[in-house]
Amino acid sequence: MITLHGVYRSRATRPLWLLLESGTPFNHVPVIQAYRLPDPHAPDAPQNTASPGFLQINPQGQIPAMQDGDLILTESLAIALYLARRYGGTLGPQDDAEGALMEQWALFAATAVETPALEILQAPSGEMGEAILKVAAEKLRRPLARLNTHLQGRDWLVGNRFTVADINTAECLRYAQGHAALIAEFPEVKRWLESAQSRPAFQQLWAARMAEPA
Template sequence: MSKIRIFGSPQSRAFRALWAAREMGVDYELVSDYKTPDFAKVNPNAKIPALQDGDLTLFESMAINLYLAQKFGKGLWPGSAADQGRVYQWSFWVMTEVEKPALTILMDAFGMKADPEGAAAGRTALEKPFGILDKHLTGRDYVLGKDFTIADLNLAAVIGWAKAGKVDLSPWPNLSAWLDRCLSRPHATAARKG
């Protein structure tokens, strides 16, 4: 069986897929020199991450992670349909409610795309979703309860951008502690290197 290939760099959204693959012990090849004409066959959007698993090619980071978790997830993919629904819920929620403002803040903070006004608006926009997640995490170590799952990974990989962009998380202590628990996992640290 050929190795799974993950296209991208750890400094991009490919980090999510690399972190997920490492958590699940998936043997993968990181394809960093993806900017080739052939890459259009893998992802016609010419974006990363993309994944190849045998005959299957996938794009969209959340789709890739949900696929990996369902196929290889061990403890990361919950057993019940209800918990699987919660995984979808939080994965789609973070992409629609959090990703854009968090990215604006990150790019401004690191000088990749200076936009102080956009970043300030992003900080305001994050208050509502961060309040919702903080409340949800009251009395829970992880979003589904006691155990770290792909829902936490998908959430933390996006919310980590806000932390890296120096958003003050002190108004949301449950979220802040949970984020530190997730991002300090050894596989997250390793995935930052590829």
């Protein structure tokens, strides 16, 4: 049985979406970020990223982490890629070229999208926040232009069907979605992101996330 460690309010959404989308049974351990707790070492503290038991699974002290038999995997995008290949059916690659493309989009999401998208999410209000938003949006324009071009005449990123490539990329880009004007500059990206997020598995994921304490 797969065990997925990490609350819904974290990057665990990437493998969790994959698991829900594929209907794969799993055991969920809602390990929470230590920094969200007043005292992560208190005897009654919930299982968190600083708990000794969790540090044995991921000595880096970060969620998500996955166990499948003897395999322990960290890195949300790598976990989603593994689950897609092993359990995801058509969510995963059907040949080597598709596998390469799914890895390409995961690396694209991690290296070109996630950091500026998080800068947008975390920008404070006020003048300094405005300056951060402007720089982050500018950093995202080239990757978004590339994504927009790729999506012209296509519904999904790889193989003309919804796959792990869409999950990983959409989840990294979600952080920037609050910058509606930026996303609107790229209509194919907007259309694709909205259709990914209207899928029942995403809706289920989002409901579970909203049910967790903020």
